[in-house]
Amino acid sequence: MHFQKSGTRQIKSLLSRQAVRSYSKKENEVPLYLNPHAWKGLPADRIYELHNLKKNDLGDKYNPSDEERNAILSTFQSLGVNKPPLEYVYEIDNFKERYMNNTPSKLRGLPPKRSNVRVVSEGATPHEQRRAEELHRISAYEMPLLAKLRQPYQPTPDTESPITLSFKSSFPDEKNNSNKVYLMCDIKDLKLDDKQERKLKILAGNRFNFNTNKIHFTCDKFNEITQNSRWLVDTFNRLLAEAKDLSDDFSDIPLDDRSAKPKNSAPAYPKEWLRPEDAPIARHNVVQKLVDDVKRKKDVKYISKYSP
Known part of the structure; x- marks a missing residue:
C-alpha cells in the first residue's frame, strides 16, 4: 500500500514537471x-x-x-x-x-524627394510656389493644345446690350478674388425721350452720375458672381420699365443734381481783386550778379583754349 502511494506520487511529480517544461517552452516561444x-x-x-x-x-x-x-x-x-x-x-x-x-x-515619413520638385516640410510659401510652377507647366504644355480650337473673329452685331457687367478676378491668386459685380449703362444708349430720361434720373438717385451721364450699380450680396449679375440685370430692367411708364411722369418732383461737380474745380480769381501796387519790390542782389559774371568769364576763358 505504501509502495503504491509513493509510486503515484512519483508519477504525479513527473507529469507536473513535464507539464511545466512544456508550458515554459510554449511561454518562451516568440x-x-x-x-x-x-x-x-x-x-x-x-x-x-x-x-x-x-x-x-x-x-x-x-x-x-x-x-x-x-x-x-x-x-x-x-x-x-x-x-x-x-x-x-x-x-x-x-x-x-x-x-x-x-x-x-x-x-521622417515624408514622401521622397524626386525629380526637380522641391519638397519643403512646412509653411505656406512652398504651396504657393508649387501652384505657380503648376500654372507654368499648364501654360507651357497644355495651353498650346488650344490652338486646334481656334475660330475666326466674328464682330458683335449692332444689337449689343447697352449695359456693361464687370468683375475683378485673379487667375493665379484665387483667394483675393471678389464676388462683387459692377453694372454701368450710358443713358444715351437707351434711346429714351426727355420725360423718360428725366424720370430715370430721378429713380436712379445718387447712382446716376451727372458728369458722365451714366448709371452705376454694384452688388455683392450673393456668394457667386452669376447670382450678383442676375440680380443687377433684373433690378435694372425693372427700373427701366418703370421709367418708360409715363402714367406718372414725376413732373412735380425736382431733379436733384447736387452730386454734379463743376468742370473747373478751382474758382477763377476776380480781376477786380488784383492790386499790383501791393506786389513786393524786386531787390537788387549785387553779390549774385558778381558771382554770375565771374562764372561767365571763366567759362569763356576755358572754352577759348579748345576753340579753333
Whole structure:
C-alpha cells in the first residue's frame, strides 16, 4: 500500500514537471514576426506581412533593428519583372528615409524627394510656389493644345446690350478674388425721350452720375458672381420699365443734381481783386550778379583754349 502511494506520487511529480517544461517552452516561444533574424530567405510578400504585423503589434514602441533592415532591404532584387503591389513598393522605397538614424525626426515619413520638385516640410510659401510652377507647366504644355480650337473673329452685331457687367478676378491668386459685380449703362444708349430720361434720373438717385451721364450699380450680396449679375440685370430692367411708364411722369418732383461737380474745380480769381501796387519790390542782389559774371568769364576763358 505504501509502495503504491509513493509510486503515484512519483508519477504525479513527473507529469507536473513535464507539464511545466512544456508550458515554459510554449511561454518562451516568440512569434516569427518578432524574430527578424529568421526572416532572411523568405519571400518578399511574407517579409512585408511580418513587418506590418510587428508594426501593428508594437505601435508607438516600434523601432526596427538591423536584422529587420537587412531582411527588408534584401528583397530589392526580387522586385524584378513581376511587379508587386504599389503599396509594397512605396513601403520599401521609403523605409530608409523614415527609419534611418541620419534622418531628422521631423522629416521622417515624408514622401521622397524626386525629380526637380522641391519638397519643403512646412509653411505656406512652398504651396504657393508649387501652384505657380503648376500654372507654368499648364501654360507651357497644355495651353498650346488650344490652338486646334481656334475660330475666326466674328464682330458683335449692332444689337449689343447697352449695359456693361464687370468683375475683378485673379487667375493665379484665387483667394483675393471678389464676388462683387459692377453694372454701368450710358443713358444715351437707351434711346429714351426727355420725360423718360428725366424720370430715370430721378429713380436712379445718387447712382446716376451727372458728369458722365451714366448709371452705376454694384452688388455683392450673393456668394457667386452669376447670382450678383442676375440680380443687377433684373433690378435694372425693372427700373427701366418703370421709367418708360409715363402714367406718372414725376413732373412735380425736382431733379436733384447736387452730386454734379463743376468742370473747373478751382474758382477763377476776380480781376477786380488784383492790386499790383501791393506786389513786393524786386531787390537788387549785387553779390549774385558778381558771382554770375565771374562764372561767365571763366567759362569763356576755358572754352577759348579748345576753340579753333
